[in-house]
Amino acid sequence: ACRQMRALQQLYPRTPGLSLAVNVSGRQILQPDLVEQISDVLDATGFDPRLLRLELTESILVENEAAAARCLNRMRQLGLKLVIEFTQPQVSVNLHFYLAHLLGNSLVLLGWRIK
Numbered sequence: 162a163c164r165q166m167r168a169l170q171q172l173y174p175r176t177p178g179l180s181l182a183v184n185v186s187g188r189q190i191l192q193p194d195l196v197e198q199i200s201d202v203l204d205a206t207g208f209d210p211r212l213l214r215l216e217l218t219e220s221i222l223v224e225n226e227a228a229a230a231r232c233l234n235r236m237r238q239l240g241l242k243l244v245i246e247f248t249q250p251q252v253s254v255n256l257h258f259y260l261a262h263l264l265g266n267s268l269v270l271l272g273w274r275i276k
Contacts, residue, residue: 162183163202163208163213164205164206166179166181166208166212180213180214181212181213181214182214182215182216183214183215183216184216184217185215185216185217185221186221187224190221190228190232191225191228195232196232196235199213199236199239199241210241211240211241211242213241213242214241214244215236215241215242215243215244216244216246217243217244217245217246218245218246219246222245
């Protein structure tokens with residue numbers, strides 16, 4: 162997908178901000194080499210990491226909060242954008258603020274507004 166998007170960016174250079182959104186599963190987020198895999202793909206394709214948006218649900222974070230937070234922080238360090246959709250009202254508001262603090266501008270929370 163990154164290779165195809167990079168080709169489109171080169172084909173249409175006057176169309177700024179062609180970005181790519183990819184869903185990440187709970188199983189994937191817990192893979193110890195996930196960030197390295199993403200980094201390798203970005204390096205191989207020349208795709209700008211700021212234009213790659215990874216989409217997750219909060220259930221991924223609730224199931225294994227510490228491991229997921231470490232992985233998300235490493236993704237942020239690559240320059241990736243992270244979108245987390247909160248669909249479960251019982252998820253702790255503290256988790257929302259923790260993630261916003263941890264990930265800063267790299268994070269978009271759907272269903273919540275954090276200022």
